[in-house]
Amino acid sequence: MLLLDTTAESLLRDPQYLLRLYHKVIQYLVKCDPSSFARSLSSSFNQIDTRYRVRSREQAIEVWSLKGILRQILPVSVMSDRELSIILAMLPLEDYGGNGTGNGGDHFLVSPVVLLLCLRKMCPVQASLVLEMLRRIDTRPKRPHPYESACGKALLISARDGRGDACVLERAAILDYLTESYDMTLSEAFFLTDYCSMGLPPSSSTVAIDGSYLYAFLYQRPLPSDVRYPLLMSVFAEAICDPNSGAPLGTLALIEGLHRLSPKPNHGMHREEVFDVNIDTGGELEHYSLTRKSFEDLCRYLRVGLLLEEVHQLFYYLRGESSEELLSAHTLLCEFKRHFVPVSESLFQIVEEAVRRYLVKSGGMLALPRLHLALHDGPLSVARFIDVLRVAGVPEAVSDVELEWLRFKGWDRERLVSLLSGRFPANREALVRQLFDQLKNVKGLTIKQDHVEVERVLALFHPEKVEGTLIGSSDDWRFVMTQCFDGNVSKTLTYDQFFYFWRAVSAACSDDSVFTMILWRSFNMHTSR
CATH class of the missing domain: 1.10.238.10 (EF-hand)
Incomplete structure (x- = not known):
């Protein structure tokens, strides 16, 4: 794809460097409004993105030319020229084969829209970006009716059918519809169709999407609870896992926030076991609940970026059918785990290899057997899990959230050590x-x-x-x-x-x-x- 010098080639094989570079990109690309705490993409990204609103601007160019576009998003004060080249090599530009052609090397052709889409999908705030699009749709004075377009009719039929089958649409048609009728940029339209994807389409010129979800997103107001609740909960989880927020992050941040509020005891509340979060809390929060006001305070403290109305909606969704105006802390922790910020396979592999190298650098050839001995048998609390890895040599360069990704797959010491052992020739x-x-x-x-x-x-x-x-x-x-x-x-x-x-x-x-x-x-x- 992109020809790199020997130093860049070496850095591209260094997972510790790649993880630091990823953090550097995210720190500049994702912004948090200081008053509303809403997450969005940087103004420099949006300035470039707004240039690509019609498919005629989707023309593929040689990959080295993308550096000029990337430079306008990531200025020289932030990224060196070599770092830009490595970022281009990291991004899965070739995955979008319908938008790029060539025989390898610097002559691979790719659309600038693909670059913008890959940068969007690189950010750990996917739900926040979707919510931002939803809010923008809701501010439009007049929304399109599904009968006004072939795409809208197909989505309506899919939603009414209710069988859960994928709705297959022509890619060009749905992109044109979203950009022309909803004033989305091309990268936003691609991003939304990918977000609603239900797997591989029957051909490269089509998309297979969750028709009922996209129909609800575009046309139904109020938004159905089975669409709105997961979206709000995912935004809540993303905010707590935001790498730009500083430590602690993830489950530790949520537990700290709950302890700070001194939640109300409620020993009579029934709860449904989904995750054994008592391992993480030591059982201290098992019978505690939050009032609507204390949940508001928690969201404000954790800077979740939801409007007050959305915070109230999330509270009532989480509370369920309980007659009391109380939300179980246990339920909140379980739902947070369920909606924990996802990770791509490529980023997970970088984190896994980076952690392995940090451990080996600190502990030598016996690093992983020693890690086995440092962890007790059985499920591990998140605090113990992270603390042992830190003591074993994993620095703050790997965030708490990234270590939690490892914990989801390696939740006891045998699974963790096997995971970090990697492929055995x-x-x-x-x-x-x-x-x-x-x-x-x-x-x-x-x-x-x-x-x-x-x-x-x-x-x-x-x-x-x-x-x-x-x-x-x-x-x-x-x-x-x-x-x-x-x-x-x-x-x-x-x-x-x-x-x-x-x-x-x-x-x-x-x-x-x-x-x-x-x-x-x-x-x-x-x-x-």
């Missing part, structure tokens, strides 16, 4: 399997028995036989392995447990030959084959 896995089988044979066990005594493994483990510059202190290795293996009640070790340990070690070792040497020499297997 097939050749290394075969090596571990071969070693385990030989350890079993040392005891004279048949190959069908997939376990070996822990005592035997520890007795055969001699890390001092490996060169010290490769593994450091042999005493540390013996201690960590003993702590990891000796806790088994059965006093035997399965292959899965043995594999888990060495996969965690492998994550910190980039050289196959070094990993092989550690395995075979520490168990003296290079002389017994």
Whole structure:
């Protein structure tokens, strides 16, 4: 795609640098109004975006020309020329194949609208941007009627059908309709159709969208509760997770805000279990509730960016059918978890790899086994989860929210360590399997028995036989392995447990030959084959 110099190529492979660059872009691109706390995109972005309101402006250009457009959004005082090149290389411009053509290199053609769309979707305030569009629609003196266009009729039919099937529309037709009838920019129209997407369309010239959702968004007032409530709750969650807000963020910020308000005890309130949020609160907030006024205060303290009317609507949605004017703190925490700000697969991979590298830099080759020992068995509270990772070497450069993304997938120590261990190469896995089988044979066990005594493994483990510059202190290795293996009640070790340990070690070792040497020499297997 874009030709980069060797330094930029190297930085593009550095997840820690990419995460810092992502934060830098978001800090400049996402703005929070100091009075209303509403999140929106920067004025420099909007100035460029408003130039592209009709599809005739969607003409593709060479990718290197996009740097000029990006420079107008991110000035030289904010981003260097090299950083702009890396940002262009990071963005999934090629995913929008219908809008770009070429044979690679700098001659790949892409529309400026695709660049603007990718920047929109890069921001962790998707629901806030949708709400901003909704408010703008509601200020229009006259809204279109669905019968006035083919798109509107199709959306109406889809909404009335009620079967939940995707509504397939011609991409050009829906883009023209949104830009001409609702005065959206092209990137907004693309963004809204993507937001309402129901998967891959039957062809590149069409879109498959949730027709009932888009119909409600464009035509129904008041907005149905099944559309309005998730949107308001997502805006609430985005505000608490806003990386520009400073620490604490995420669940810790919400818990701190609830404690600050001293919510009212209500032991008789029934609640439905969805997430075990008591792990995070220590049960302290389980029977506490908020009045409408205290919920207003909480939203103001957390700078959620909702209008007072929207705060009241959210309060009543969350309260449900309860006859009391009280909102359970437990319910609020559960719904916050349910609507936690999402993460793209590419950003999650950057966070995961960045955390792994920080841990290894601090803790060496035994970083992940030590992390296993630092965490207790069972589900982990968010405070404990984040604190242990910070102590283990993960700096504030990785935000609390980004660590919570890891927690959603790695909610106990085995899942977390397995997640951070990453891909285990097939050749290394075969090596571990071969070693385990030989350890079993040392005891004279048949190959069908997939376990070996822990005592035997520890007795055969001699890390001092490996060169010290490769593994450091042999005493540390013996201690960590003993702590990891000796806790088994059965006093035997399965292959899965043995594999888990060495996969965690492998994550910190980039050289196959070094990993092989550690395995075979520490168990003296290079002389017994």
